[in-house]
Amino acid sequence: MQERQALAEFLRARRARLAPTTVGIETEPRRRVVGLRREEVARLAGISADYYARLEQGRDLRPSLKVLDGLSSALQLEPAARDHLLALAGVELVAVSEDDVDAELLTFLDALHLPAFAQNRFMDVLHANAAATAVFPYLSNGVNLLRLAFLDSRVAEQYDAWESVAADAVAHLRSLAGSEIGAPRMVDLLTELNRRSPQFRDLWAQARVTPNSNGTRRVRHAKLGELQLNFNKLDVPGQNRIQVVIYYPSPGSDSDSKLAELLAGR
Numbered sequence: 001m002q003e004r005q006a007l008a009e010f011l012r013a014r015r016a017r018l019a020p021t022t023v024g025i026e027t028e029p030r031r032r033v034v035g036l037r038r039e040e041v042a043r044l045a046g047i048s049a050d051y052y053a054r055l056e057q058g059r060d061l062r063p064s065l066k067v068l069d070g071l072s073s074a075l076q077l078e079p080a081a082r083d084h085l086l087a088l089a090g091v092e093l094v095a096v097s098e099d100d101v102d103a104e105l106l107t108f109l110d111a112l113h114l115p116a117f118a119q120n121r122f123m124d125v126l127h128a129n130a131a132a133t134a135v136f137p138y139l140s141n142g143v144n145l146l147r148l149a150f151l152d153s154r155v156a157e158q159y160d161a162w163e164s165v166a167a168d169a170v171a172h173l174r175s176l177a178g179s180e181i182g183a184p185r186m187v188d189l190l191t192e193l194n195r196r197s198p199q200f201r202d203l204w205a206q207a208r209v210t211p212n213s214n215g216t217r218r219v220r221h222a223k224l225g226e227l228q229l230n231f232n233k234l235d236v237p238g239q240n241r242i243q244v245v246i247y248y249p250s251p252g253s254d255s256d257s258k259l260a261e262l263l264a265g266r
Contacts, residue, residue, distance in 0.1 A: 003090065003181070003182035004058040004059070004061070005058045005182075006088050006181045006182050007055065007058070007085075007088040007089055008055065008057060008058040009207075010084070010085065010088055010207050011041075011071070011075075012056055013205055013206065014075045014077065014207050015035050015036050015038070015041050015056075015075065016034050017035055017206065017207070018035050018036050018075060018076060019035070020035075020036060020040070022076065023036070023040075023074070023076070025040060038052055038053055038056065039052075041071070041074050041075065044070075044073070044074035045067070045070035045071045045073065045074040047067055047070060062089070062090065065086075065091060068085055068086055068089055068091065071085065072085055077209075078209070078210075080175050080209045080210055080211050081207075081208075081209040083175075083209075084174055084175065084209040087177075087181070088181060088182075101118050101126045101127050101242065105118060105127075105236060105244070106127055109127055109128075109129045109244065110129050110130070112129060112131065112246070113131060113263060114131055114246055114247060114248045114259075115131040115132040115134070115135045115136065115229075115246070115247040115248075116128075116129050116131065116132055116244060116245065116246040117129065117132045117139060117244070117245055118236070118242055118243065118245075119145065119242070119243050119245060120241060120242055121176040121177055121178070121180055121241035121242075122144065122173075122176075122177070122180075122185060122186060122189060123144060123146050123169075123172075123173055123176065124142065124143070124144050124145070125139055125140065125141055125142065125143050125144075125145060126141065126242065127141055128140065128141060131263055132247070134262055134263060135219070135221060135227070135229075135259070135262070136158070136219075137154075137222075138152060138154050138155065144189065145169065146169065146173060146189065146193060146200070147189075147192070147193070149165075149166060149169050150193055150196070150199060150200045151193075151196060151197060158219050158220050158221075159217060159218070159219055159220075160217075160218035160219070160220070160226070165217065166199060166200075166203060167203055167206075167208070168210065168212040168215075169212070170200065170203040170204055170208070171203075171208035171209060172210060172212040172233075174208065174209040174210075175209050175210060175211040175212075176211075176241055176243075178241070180241075190204070211233075212233070213232065213233045214230070214231060214232045214233065215230070215231060216228060216229070216230050216231070217229055217231060217247075221258075221262070223262065224258040224259075224261070224262055225258075226255075227249065227255045227258055227259065228249065228250070228253065228255045229247040229248065229255060229259075230247070230248050230249070230250065231245060231246065231247045231248075232245070232246050232248075233245050234246070
């Protein structure tokens with residue numbers, strides 16, 4: 001039931017985001033619908049309007065891959081969003097694994113002289129090295145990054161361009177969750193964040209699915225001031241949906257010197 005509702009919500013959200021003109025539909029001046037109409041999506045996807053309506057109502061349906069591909073095309077889903085749609089529909093489900101980080105990965109993280117941590121598909125921190133906690137003091141093993149981001153003011157205060165950081169975090173959660181979006185653990189997390197954070201609720205409703213795998217962040221440190229750090233999120237082979245997140249400054253930059261100073265004295 002949770003999976004069907006999640007699929008229905010995702011379809012409704014993506015339909016509302018798509019302007020008719022982007023799919024070649026001319027609109028009348030008094031059109032009141034936000035985004036596409038159900039029948040318009042159905043026509044573009046090559047399915048009946050009644051069948052599509054039942055999908056959006058969360059009925060007990062198992063759409064075929066052909067139908068899902070049609071919907072993906074009709075809604076102009078990017079590759080990550082298409083994968084998310086397939087996962088919500090129960091296609092190519094990935095078995096859930098334990099969150100245990102193997103000893104080799106722990107050794108690798110602790111040996112790095114850069115801020116790094118491992119996270120699971122729910123964005124729980126599985127292990128943060130000493131450099132990571134020196135830069136981000138609120139990080140600790142077991143904390144959830146989404147709860148920190150939206151319920152702990154220290155996080156928003158540390159990041160420049162926080163609105164963009166927050167939006168990326170929510171879109172990344174969708175890309176990680178996949179078919180686990182209906183799992184009790186994920187449902188509990190989403191229920192809490194939707195209830196306690198209007199900002200999260202608005203961002204989740206946008207249904208963006210973006211693997212935010214690399215980029216640059218400006219962070220404020222209590223002792224060092226502003227740091228500009230690049231980041232990469234790397235999937236760990238052989239461990240289901242565990243990622244390593246590594247932050248690093250550009251070589252020779254002011255942030256490079258500041259970070260070296262911080263880590264030398266920790």
